[in-house]
Amino acid sequence: MKYFKKDIIPPTPNSRWSHIWTGFIGDKLATLSLAIFVFYCFVAIFAPLLAPYNINNPNFMDLANAEIAPRWISGDSRFLLGTDAQGRDMLSVILYGTRLSLTIGVCAVLIQATLGICIGLISGYLGGRTDNFLMRAADIQLSFSTMMVAIVFLAIFQALFGMAMYQQLAMLMLILVIGLAEWPLFARTIRASVLAEKQKEYVDAARIMGISPKRIMFKHILPNTLTPVLVIFTVQISNAIVAEAALSFLGLGMPANDPSLGALISVGFSYMFSGSWWICVIPSVTLIILILVMNMLGDWLRDHLNPRTYKD
C-alpha cells in the first residue's frame, strides 16, 4: 500500500540544505565521514602553515636524513612520519600532497560540472536535433575510457613539449584532461532532470510570461535539478583524485619535486620491499581514507536525497 505523504503531513518548509544537515546529525557514519572530510580540507588549505618543513625550501631535501623510519620506530623526534629516499619529511610531503590531490580533484570536477550542466541543460531544454547531437557526442566521449584519453593526451604532450615544460604545466594539464573527460556524466544526469522538470507547469508559466529560454533554463529549471548533481559531485571528486593518482603512478602525473599523493605512492613503491615501507604505505593510507570518506558521503547523499524519500 502507499499513502501520499502530503496527505498525512505537509512537507516541512525546510530548504535543501537544512534537510541534508538534519539528516547528517542523525547518522553517525555520515557525521564521521563529514568530520574526516572537513579535516582533510582544513589540512589541505592550511598545509603551508601546518607542515613542519617548507617543501619549497632548497634545504628541504637532505640526503643525510634519507629513509628515517617514523618516530615511533626510529625515535627521531624531528620527523613524525619519517623521511623518504631524498630525506624529505614525510608529514610535510603528505600535507602538501593532499593539498595538491584535493585541488586537482575539485578543480577537475568543477570543469566537468560546468560543462556537463550547461550541455545537459541545453540538451534537455531545447530537445530535438540539438539534444540528439549533444547526447551522441556524450556517448562517444564515454566510449573512450578516461584513463586511455588521459594517457594518450598526456603522453603526446610530454613528447611534443618535453619533460621540463610538462612538469611546469602538469597540474593544469591534469585538471584539464580529467575535467574534460567525464562531463557526460553530469550532462546526462542534468538532462534527465531537465526533461522531468520541463513537463512541470511552472516552466510553461514562465514561458507564457515571455521569459527568455536562457533565463528559464538557469533561473527556473537549474535550481530544481541540482540535487542529483550534488551526489555525483562528491563521487566524482573521489574518482578524479583516483584518476590523478593512477596517472601519477604511471609517471604521467605530478613531478616528483611537487608530488601529489599518487606521485608519492609511485615513488615510494620502489622502496616497498627494501624495508622503507612507510614511504609508500603512509600516503596510500591517507589516499584510501580520503577516497573512502568521499564515497561514503556520496552514497549517503544519494540515499538521503532520493526523490522518493525527499520531495518538496
Added chain:
Amino acid sequence: MNLLSVSNLHVNFHLKGQDLAALIDVSFTLNRGERIAIVGESGAGKSILGFSIVNLVDKPGYIKSGSIKLQNKEITTMSLPQLQEVRGKRIAMIFQDPMMTLNPVLTIGVQLVEAIRSHTRISFKDAKNIAIEKLHSVQIASPEKRFNQYPHELSGGMRQRVIIATVLLLNPDIIIADEPTTALDVTIQAEIIQLLLDICRNNSMALLLISHDLGVVSRVAERTIVMYAGRVVEEGPTLEIINDPQHPYTQGLLNALPQMALPGQRLNQIQGSMPPLNERPSGCAFHPRCPYATDQCRQQQPSFIHSGVSTVACFMVEDMINDAHLDDDEESR
C-alpha cells in the same frame, strides 16, 4: 448482527519525534449488505481509516488503541496469516489508481487465473473460463480479447472494471472502495458506480465507499459518515445528511457545491482549509473555520449527540436540542 464494527479507533503517526493523531475516536458499524460512505476532504483521515480496517497502516503510522471486529473477531490483534485470509477473502479493496493492484508486466488474464487458482485447485482452462465469465459480468466487451491484453493497453475505466472482476472472484463480504472513480471521466464514472451498486446488491456485499464527491455518495450509500481532521463529525442516513445537515462543516460542504448557488452568484464558501496533522487546533477542530464558533468550541471537544436520525458532534446542535427540550418543558408546564 454487525458484520464489521469499529470502536474508539485511534491511529497515530510517529513523525519527526512527534506523535500525531491521524484518527481520533472513530466508531461505526457496518451491517451485511449495507452501503456506507465516508466523506471528507483530503487530510480528513478517510483513506487511513480504510487502510486501518484491514490493519494495513504502514510505518510511521500505527493503531494506537480501539478495536476493529469482523464478526466478533478482532482484526487489530490478528496474526499475519489470519490477516491475509481476511484481506483476500473477507474484505477487498479498490483504489483510485487501478495500477496499484494490477501487475503491469502480466496480462490481465494471467492475473485473474492466478487469483482463482490460488484459492481453488482447478485447471488453467477451467480457470480461464471462470475469468472470462467474470470479465463479462463486469460488462467488459469482448472479454476473450481483453484476457490476453496487458493493463496498459486498457483505458482507466476498463482497468477499474478488471479490478472489480478480481474482487468478484473472491466474493468478499465487504468491499472498501477508496475514491474508485476520482480519476475517471464523468460518463465512465457513472457506469462504474452503477456496476459497483449492482454487484453489491446482487451478492449482498457490504460497501464502504470513501469519497469526496457528495454527488457520487448520494447515488450509492445508504448511510454517510462525515469526517473532519481525523474525527467523525456527523453520521446518519445519506438522504438526511444531504437534505438536513446538522454539523456546520457538513452544511458548509454542501453549500459550497456550485449547484447550491444561483448561476453567476458567489458560492457559499467555507473560509480557510483543513489543518494539517501537526497543526490541529484545540477543542473542536473545525472551530477556526466555523461561523458559529464559541469559546466552548475553542476549548472542548464536543461529544456525540443524537439529533433526529443522525449523530452529530457539535455544541451548537447540542444547545439547540437542549433549548428545544426546555421549550417543550415550559410548554408542558
Added chain:
Amino acid sequence: MPTPLIQISHLEKSFTTNKSWFGQWQIDRGKIRRKKDSVHALNGVNLTINQGETLCVVGETGCGKSTLARVLMGLTPASSGEVHYQDQRIDHLNDRQRMLFRRRMQMVFQNPYASLNPRMTVYQTLSEPISFHNPQLSASQVDEKIHALLESVGISPSSMDNYPNEFSGGQRQRISLARALSVEPDFIIADEPLSALDVSVQAQVLNLMMDKQEERNLTYLFITHDLAVVEHFATRVAVMYLGRVCELASTSTLFSAPKHPYTKALLSAIPRLDNNTTQPIRLMGEVPTQMDKPIGCVFQARCPYANPRCYKESPEMIRQPDNSTVACHAVDEGRL
C-alpha cells in the same frame, strides 16, 4: 452584440508519436517508406470568445481541451488554422512578436503543486513578471504592486518570503492567479484550475475568479470536466469530443435543452444530490484513441443514433433555432 476577443478558425494540431527519425522508416509491402504516426489532438476547432464572457470548454480526457489552451497560449504551434486576437493573427508569431500579447493573455494551471517553482519564494514568483514587463518600475513600486496583488487574492503579504510548499493547494492556486493577474491581462485561460482542490476550497477559488472578472472585466476560457462548475460559472459552453467542438450554446440552453447525443449522455452522467432516479445514458464502448483521423463524425463509434451518413460525412456546426450550434447529422435531419 458581443465583441469577439479571440477567434479560432479551423484549428488543427497533430503530434507525431514516433519521434525518432530512424523509427519512421517502415517496410510497407516490400518497400521502405518513411511514415509518421500521429495523434490528432485538435481536428478543426472553430470558436469565438467574446469580450467579458466566460467560455467553458467541457470534455473528457483526451478530447483536446488542454491542447487547445496550449495552442492559444503559443506553448505549442498549431498544425494548421488561425487564431486571431481582436484583429491580429497570433498563431504564427515568434517569441519576440508574441511579447505584446503575453501581457494580455495569461493562464492558470491545473496542478497547484507543479505550477509554482518550488525554489522561488512568492515574492520572486510575482516580482519576475512584474519587473520583466514593467522595467520602468522601481523596486519599491514593484513591492507595492506585489502587496496589493497578494491582498487582492486573499494571501497575507507578510508570507511573501515563503516558498510554495508552505502553502495549501488552495492558497497556491490563489498565488497562481495572482501571477497571472500581475501583468494585467484581459484574457485568462484556466485549465482545470479546480480539479486538484477540495470542495470547500474549490468554492473559494471560483468565487475569487468571479470577483476578479467583475473587478477587471476579464474574459475567461475555462477548461474543465466538472459540469456542475460549468453550470454555475459559464456564460457559454463548448462541448468537445475527440478534438472537435460538437455543441456550443449558452449555459442555460445547454443545460435545459442539450442536443448533441454526447452532450445528453454527459449531462445525464453528472451525479446530482437531488434527482437520483434518472439513469445515466450509457454510451457504447470507451473513448477511442485519436491515432487515425476518423472519416465522418468523431462520435460515430459510441453514438446510439449513428446512421451510414455519420460514417461518411463529418457534420458541420449548424445553428439551431434557439441560437445554439450543434455538429450532428441526427439533429440536422430531425431524427433527434
